[in-house]
Amino acid sequence: MQLSLGPFFICLTVLCTFLVTYTNAEKIVTSNSPLSVIASASNSFGIDFLKRLLQEKTGNIICSPLSVNIVLAMAAYGARGNTGFQIRQTLTLPEEDAIGQSGYESLITSLNDIKTVDLQIANKIFVAKKFEVNPDYTAITKDIFHSECETVDVSNPTAAAATINSWCANNTNNRIKDLLTPDDIDNRTKLVLINAIYFKGKWKDSFDGKYTSDLPFHINSNTIKEVPMMTITSMYLHGQLHNLDARFVELPYKGDEVSMFIIVPNKIDGLQRIENNIHDLDFSRLNQYGRNEEVILFVPKFKIENTIELNNLLQKVGMAEMFTDAADFSGIADTPLKVSKILQKGFIEVNEEGSEAVAASAFLVRPASADAVYKPVIQVDRPFLYAIVDSRYKSILFYGRIQDPTL
Structure with a gap:
């Protein structure tokens, strides 16, 4: 008789409006600390993950x-x-579990310790009724990942999905409300593992909304759309990335602990070259290729929400067995388990809101005098990549592509 395998979901809910840091300024962490090790490991995985995602998915991300x-x-x-x-x-x-587990615990604790901004990282395990999870695994997920277990009745998929989605909504400021549908759950579902990240912060230098206006954005070499374009004149780190035939600009958030980097190709159809060579993009070294100076910056407003099923992508980057009957999750439960689906749902909105720094008209108008000091102009008016990166470890916390800001 063939043994029936209990599938489980791994779900991820992500919300980012304006990101803030996950470390307190007074907390100094050495480069070989567990937190630093995990940050570096996350970056290495993140680049491979991103490259596959950009290859497989078109449009905004x-x-x-x-x-x-x-x-x-x-x-x-x-x-x-x-x-x-x-x-x-x-x-x-x-290799040492103690290092990895300490690193993750430190990361999550640091995120949740910040009190001056809206910031939350949360994990949860939903368990089918009458399904027993090994006590050791329950202890690890609770102590390291701050994740509690909650039972759901999978025989009632509508109610189970509603319970899970309610938790997601509560932990993402109601931005992510419908991660799962009743069709995602059945009597064979045993576990649902969820991570939710909610960040909201402020620009260091805010954009003044009265200067936002519709300007041309090149969707490709043949298509132009008018899009709401924010404008500001301020001090930014920017520079050329000659190996990518692109330029970058760093937009710091209030506190200077996290920034959004925008990578825009020099050619209208040059984004593919950047994506093909994404491994050459090292955020810890960008300051070597640029300089801080006052620039006139044009950045489109945009809002994205997408759901990505990650099964195929994760199989391609090296995690194939967990989706098969050969999967071994015996550390979770004595019942054989395999992963049935991995989802990520994300949301980001970028607009003028920012810090209380004054954005006077003098900062937003190009000098007309022949004797005035020249200010470089950076126009993000074609498809580009963006990344939200913490300043201490240069960890890629959020990444994406904008193909069309109006979608």
Whole structure:
């Protein structure tokens, strides 16, 4: 008789309006600390993840390599044998569990310790009624990932989905409300692992909305759309990336602990070259290629919401076995388990809101005098990549592509 395998979901909900940091300024962490090790590992995984995602998905994208990393790490510590090896190797987790677990615990604690902004990272395990999770795994997920277990009745998919979606909404300021549908759940569903990240911060230098106006944006070499374009004159780090035939600009958030980097090709149809060589984009070294100076900046407003099923992508980056009957999650439960679906739902909105710094008209108008000092103009008027990166470890927390700001 063939043993029936209990599938489980790994779900990720991500919301980012304006990102803020996950470290307090007074907390100094050495480069070989567990937190630093996990940040570096997350970055390595995130680049591979992103490159695959950009190859497979067209159009606008919002994703969080950090969110994917955290929820897969939760699964990794319950995986054994080749399944565990594949997940750990792909995530580049340290061989010593104590280092990895301490790093994740420090990361999550640091995120939730920030009190001056709207910031939350949360994990949750929903367990089918009468399904027993190993006590050791429950302890690890609770102590390291701050994740509690809650039972749901999978025989009532509508109610189960409503319970899970309610938790998502509560942990993303009601931005993510419908991560799962009743069709995603049935009697064979045993576990749903969820990570939710909610960030909201402010620009260091805010854009004045009265200067936002419709300007041309080149969707491609043949198509131009008028889009709401924000404008500001301020001090920014910017420079040329000659190997990518592109330029970058760093937009810091209030506190200078996190920034949004925008990578815009020099040619209208030059985004493909950047995406093909994404491994050459090292945010820890961008300051070597640029300089801080006052520039006139034009950036389109945009809002994205997308849901991405990650099964195929994660199989291609090295985690194939966890989706098969050969999966070994015996650290989670004695019942054989395999992953049935991995989802990420993300939301990002970029607009003028920012810090209380004054944006006077003098900062927004190009000098007309022949004797005035020249200010470089940076126009983000073609498809571009963006990344939200913490200033201390240069970890890629959010990444995305804008093909059409109006969609």
